[in-house]
Amino acid sequence: MAWRTLHRNWGMMLIALVFVAGIRSGMFFDGDIYGIGAGFGMLLLLRMAAKRQDGIQGRGIPGAGMISSGLVNSDKGLRVVLGCICGMILMYVLHGVGQPLSLEGTMNEIILWGSYACFTAVAWRISRTGDGLRLMQIGWHLLGAVLCGSALLAVYGLLELPYGIYHTADADISASGAxxxxxxxYPNTFGAVMAAFLLERLFALPPVLRTRTGTLRAAAALLPLLPYTAALLLTESRGAWLAAALACAAGFAKERRAFAPLLLAAAAPLASAALLYRQLA
Known part of the structure; x- marks a missing residue:
């Protein structure tokens, strides 16, 4: 029971971290990197030190370790992800040892990628339990609702969001001027995030369609497609559009049997989002 409580606490901390990052412009500014990233890393190190001390004294809680050598060695996917992140950190460290143009900027990147490694390892560990996975799913959907909902409310003028809409007279940057x-x-980053949420919901539909669930559950699964698509289109991020299209093509190639029902089910919300984009653009 203790390890479930521990995983729940760490899951809540991860959700809070992601929400703070979303509110603070995706941790774009250096102060946010130092405060949020370094703070989370220190909490993780303290937790690991406490676990080690408990283990020495024989009071360890089974399953309480967030990161352990056994977990890393037994999980190939986690080794690959952490290896890539540690590789990025190593490159910045080697660059910092030389003559970097900005030592402060290099240190910021080391802290940022270190925070990515800590977040990835903890999220991976929590998601290996049923309760932790459900908690992460709840956090994911809440974050998507907050990011997408606040943006669309700002478009309609119902929410004042400073710098939430980028205005320009350059037609090469924006066809609609906003x-x-x-x-x-930042439209490009926001477009990439909305594309990720859209693709997750889109390819979560095949299991719902195959199990022939009730009308309400099917409608709930389809409902997020409209706002996510509208938000993605309103970013006018051609890179995000292209990435989403390529990901869709790859997903449809893998889910060939679900292609026709998925296309029919998603056609209405996606078309509605396109019409909404034309009205708001």
Missing amino acids: RLGGLLQ
């Missing part, structure tokens, strides 16, 4: 950046305040 691009949606939301809480992240």
